[in-house]
Amino acid sequence: MKLIISSLSGQPIYRQIEDQIRSAILTGDLKAGEGLPSLRHLSQELRVSVLTVTRAYTELAQEGLVENIQGKGTFVADSGDQVMRQHLEDRVQSLLGEAVDTARRAGMDPDRIRGLLDILLGGKGSAPASEEGKE
Amino acid sequence: MKAIAKQIRLDMQRFSGAGRTWVGVLIFMSVPLIGILLNLVMALTGNDGEDARTALTGAVTSMGIGLLVGLVFGMFVDFSNTAIRLNGLLPITRDHQVFGRYAAVILLVLVQSCGYAIFFFYATDSFLHGQDHWRDTVLFASGLFLLESLLFAVATPLFYWLEPVKAMIVFLALLGLVPIMALIGSLLPLDWGTFWNSIMRSLTSDLWRPMVLGLALILAVDMVSIVISRKVYARKEI
Amino acid sequence: MCASPPMMTSVEGIDYALRVSDLGKSYVKADGTGFRLHQVTMDLPMGYIMGLIGPNGAGKSTLIRLLLNMTRRDSGEISILGRDPLNQEEDVKADLGVVFDSIYFPEAWKVKAVEPVMAPMYPSWDSDRYHDYLRRFGLQENRKIGKLSRGMQMKLMLAVALSHDARLLILDEPTSGLDVLARDELMDILLDYIGDGRHSVLFSTHITTDLERVADFVTYINRGSVFYTGPKDELMEAFQVVRGGPDDLAGAQIPYLMGLQRSATGFEALVPAEHLKDFLASASPAAVEPSEDRYLVERADFDNIIRLTAGSPAATDRNKEVES
Numbered sequence: 001m002k003l004i005i006s007s008l009s010g011q012p013i014y015r016q017i018e019d020q021i022r023s024a025i026l027t028g029d030l031k032a033g034e035g036l037p038s039l040r041h042l043s044q045e046l047r048v049s050v051l052t053v054t055r056a057y058t059e060l061a062q063e064g065l066v067e068n069i070q071g072k073g074t075f076v077a078d079s080g081d082q083v084m085r086q087h088l089e090d091r092v093q094s095l096l097g098e099a100v101d102t103a104r105r106a107g108m109d110p111d112r113i114r115g116l117l118d119i120l121l122g123g124k125g126s127a128p129a130s131e132e133g134k135e
Numbered sequence: 136m137k138a139i140a141k142q143i144r145l146d147m148q149r150f151s152g153a154g155r156t157w158v159g160v161l162i163f164m165s166v167p168l169i170g171i172l173l174n175l176v177m178a179l180t181g182n183d184g185e186d187a188r189t190a191l192t193g194a195v196t197s198m199g200i201g202l203l204v205g206l207v208f209g210m211f212v213d214f215s216n217t218a219i220r221l222n223g224l225l226p227i228t229r230d231h232q233v234f235g236r237y238a239a240v241i242l243l244v245l246v247q248s249c250g251y252a253i254f255f256f257y258a259t260d261s262f263l264h265g266q267d268h269w270r271d272t273v274l275f276a277s278g279l280f281l282l283e284s285l286l287f288a289v290a291t292p293l294f295y296w297l298e299p300v301k302a303m304i305v306f307l308a309l310l311g312l313v314p315i316m317a318l319i320g321s322l323l324p325l326d327w328g329t330f331w332n333s334i335m336r337s338l339t340s341d342l343w344r345p346m347v348l349g350l351a352l353i354l355a356v357d358m359v360s361i362v363i364s365r366k367v368y369a370r371k372e373i
Numbered sequence: 374m375c376a377s378p379p380m381m382t383s384v385e386g387i388d389y390a391l392r393v394s395d396l397g398k399s400y401v402k403a404d405g406t407g408f409r410l411h412q413v414t415m416d417l418p419m420g421y422i423m424g425l426i427g428p429n430g431a432g433k434s435t436l437i438r439l440l441l442n443m444t445r446r447d448s449g450e451i452s453i454l455g456r457d458p459l460n461q462e463e464d465v466k467a468d469l470g471v472v473f474d475s476i477y478f479p480e481a482w483k484v485k486a487v488e489p490v491m492a493p494m495y496p497s498w499d500s501d502r503y504h505d506y507l508r509r510f511g512l513q514e515n516r517k518i519g520k521l522s523r524g525m526q527m528k529l530m531l532a533v534a535l536s537h538d539a540r541l542l543i544l545d546e547p548t549s550g551l552d553v554l555a556r557d558e559l560m561d562i563l564l565d566y567i568g569d570g571r572h573s574v575l576f577s578t579h580i581t582t583d584l585e586r587v588a589d590f591v592t593y594i595n596r597g598s599v600f601y602t603g604p605k606d607e608l609m610e611a612f613q614v615v616r617g618g619p620d621d622l623a624g625a626q627i628p629y630l631m632g633l634q635r636s637a638t639g640f641e642a643l644v645p646a647e648h649l650k651d652f653l654a655s656a657s658p659a660a661v662e663p664s665e666d667r668y669l670v671e672r673a674d675f676d677n678i679i680r681l682t683a684g685s686p687a688a689t690d691r692n693k694e695v696e697s
Contacts, residue, residue: 010672013586014606044564047557050421051589051604138463141494148490149479213479220477223443225494226466373443 002029005046013048017056025065025076026084036066036074063087138227142235143242145225149210150243163202163247167254170195174258191258196251200283203247204290208303210236211294223373233364237291237357244283252276270342281349288353288360295368388419389452390541390573391440396449398439408597410435413449415592415602420570422563424584424605425577426675427594428683433577436594437545440575441471454540467495470534474546476526480519484512484529495537506532523550531559535566542566544576548583556580560587581675585609591675595683612673613649614681615642621667625655632681643673643681 003020005013024030036042039057043050057074060066064083068074077083103113151160173191213219222232255275256268289309293302320327337344393416399409410432417423425433438444440451442458451458458465478487484507492498507514510528518526527547534542542563548556560583566572578584584591584605592602601608612631622640627633629652632643644652653668673681 012606012610012672040564040568040570044561044568047560047564048586049589049605050564050567052586052606055606144493145490148486216480217473217475218477218479220443220473223438223441224466224469224471224477226463227494228462229442231463370445372438 003042003046005048013046014052014055014059017042017046017048017053018059021056021060022065022084026088030076032076032078034076036076038073138231139235139238141225142227142232143239145227146210146236146239147243149213150206150239160246163199163206163243164250166195166199166202167247167250170254171257174254188258192255195254195258196279199247199251200279200286203243203283204286206243208290208294208299210239211299211302214294214299219373229368230365233295233361233368237361237364240287240291241284241357244280244287247283248276248280251279273342274345277346277349281353284353285356288356292360292363292367295364295371388455389416390419390421390454391415391417391423391575392450392452393436393440394450396436396439396451397447398435398444399447400444408432408435410439410597413594413599415599417573417575417590419573420567421589422567422574422576422587423590423592424581424588425575425592425594426579426581426584426679427600428679429579431594431683432597433594434545435597437543437575437577440543441466441469467537468540470537470539470542472527472530472534472542472544472547474549475523476518476521476530478518478529480517482518483514484516484518484521485514487518487529487533491533491537497538499536499538503532503536506535524552524555527551528555531562535562540572542572542574542576544574544578546577546579548578548580556583559583563587581679585675593675593678595679600682608678609672609674611646612678613644613646614671614673614677615644615649615652616640616669616671617642617667621656623656626652629655632678634681641677641681643678 002024003017005016009016021030021036030036036057037045039050039053043053046053057066057068061068061074064079065077066074067077100113103116108116151162170191173195174188177187177191213221222229227235252272252275256272290302290306293305296302297305394414396413397409397411399407401407408430413432413436415423425436427433435444439446440453440458442462453465454468456465478490488500488503492500492503506512506528510525510532512521512525512529512532518529521529527550531547548559551559563574563576564587567574576584576588588605590603591605591608593600593608601611615630616639618639619635619637622633622635622642626642629648630642630644634641642652649670656667
């Protein structure tokens with residue numbers, strides 16, 4: 001598994017780890033049932049604190065993407081990719097909802113909004129939306 | 136007990152200054168060895184009169200004491216700089232550090248006294264004008280042991296209390312009192328010669344009385360010294 | 374507060390490498406000024422790294438000296454690996470590895486004199502491991518300790534500390550004489566050291582970038598008191614640095630900030646994350662949304678936090694700086 005950590009980006013390190021594991025699950029790089037590196041091993045590899053990795057794993061577990069099995073380690077949940085996809089779809093829906101609201105306030109008509117969306121979709125492929133803070 | 140043994144080992148290494156105990160022991164044992172050698176040369180060249188031998192014994196003994204005092208004070212040199220912090224991290228309590236240091240010093244003094252016993256046995260026939268050569272040797276070595284033990288009993292609490300340089304100055308000042316006392320004493324209308332002779336005679340008349348007396352004296356003085364050192368060192372910031 | 378990590382079975386079941394509660398010490402320094410370490414409380418669970426940060430003279434070294442009984446505490450409790458270092462000093466210290474900011478061996482000794490001295494001190498001294506470290510650090514046995522560079526002296530102390538299976542490493546400013554490479558190497562060694570979850574590290578430093586990645590917990594001491602102790606990530610999320618022009622700070626905003634530095638060109642304020650909204654909202658030409666454009670808001674790193682809080686809670690008496 002590839003993990004790249006930036007210490008300059010404003011994003012907390014645990015969030016970076018979380019995001020990259022999340023997208024690895026989504027793209028299928030990490031398959032259901034596959035084990036994640038142990039906390040302490042990953043902390044050594046990335047040269048970041050154990051608690052930072054712990055936090056990333058804990059949040060992934062709370063989302064249902066991974067499971068922690070006592071004494072064995074952390075594994076990608078069976079339905080990890082489905083949960084992930086569902087999670088992302090929910091997010092896209094809410095972001096689009098926000099975009100539409102803003103567009104209405106700006107007085108844009110539906111065709112204009114669709115047009116913009118087409119431009120965005122045409123410009124890039126599928127953008128893995130996983131940055132920026134909430135709200 | 137184990138911790139005290141650790142401290143003794145550590146102090147032996149500090150004493151030798153290089154982490155090799157035998158180097159230090161060899162250095163301070165070299166003096167009586169040189170004395171024996173000189174004595175041999177004197178005998179071969181025929182310059183081994185009574186006066187020459189007495190002078191040799193005096194010179195070699197005082198040199199040996201000086202050397203030992205210097206080396207033992209070397210154990211405290213670390214107290215002046217950051218190296219004292221070693222005492223703070225080693226698994227030896229401060230009490231055990233103090234006990235171990237006294238034990239190490241007594242051990243060194245004992246070893247040196249043995250060295251001097253050999254020197255005295257070979258290099259002096261009748262320094263004390265006694266008939267029993269063995270007994271004289273034992274008395275000489277014990278006398279040396281007594282003298283050095285008392286010196287360290289006075290000096291050690293000073294070193295736990297003050298910085299090494301200051302402690303050394305106070306110690307030398309205390310030593311300086313001895314000739315001053317002697318001077319004052321000589322002014323008193325007393326026949327010191329007969330006085331000392333009678334004391335010496337009573338002390339050397341047999342072997343056991345002076346030995347027991349000396350040991351009791353060392354014990355008593357060291358006890359007081361250890362109590363003071365413990366108290367002082369327990370409060371020291373290291 | 375901290376999301377209980379899955380590795381820990383239960384809150385009660387946590388083993389602590391170090392627990393300090395209500396520790397107090399006051400003394401008069403050589404220059405006549407007083408110093409007081411006041412009600413220091415902190416916990417380091419087994420298997421983690423804790424950084425001890427704070428400006429010079431804040432009390433980091435005094436705290437470490439108290440842990441080692443190098444100076445007597447006036448009040449409070451200390452427990453190292455479950456034992457009180459006052460009653461069980463020898464057992465406790467056999468399990469400690471210590472690195473100071475400068476060498477604790479006599480400078481006249483050669484490197485090779487160290488092992489015969491230290492090996493008998495520790496029942497579990499591992500000579501092979503020690504020599505591995507000497508080789509790895511490039512320490513030559515025939516060099517005089519006094520002739521070694523500061524970094525090399527630190528490595529010598531580290532080699533000793535790592536060679537007797539110490540359960541807790543206490544490092545007092547170990548990185549001050551090290552270059553970036555050596556600091557990186559040290560961080561690797563520390564992470565490796567705690568890798569099995571049985572070993573822990575307490576590590577004081579003023580070079581906070583080292584800690585920002587590697588430390589699990591942080592204790593920030595300021596003027597003899599604990600400003601924060603807990604998971605590092607929580608401290609790093611607790612504050613934002615807000616920068617703005619000289620006229621952009623209104624009186625109404627002052628209550629929301631923890632520290633402030635002003636200059637001719639602008640100001641820099643440390644704002645607790647939960648007060649950021651209020652802070653921005655109470656800007657003087659009240660404008661909620663646009664005020665974000667006026668200000669540059671960034672995550673606060675340790676240096677920002679220390680710099681902006683070191684003066685005092687409100688940073689008003691910055692001139693009265695605490696010296697070393």
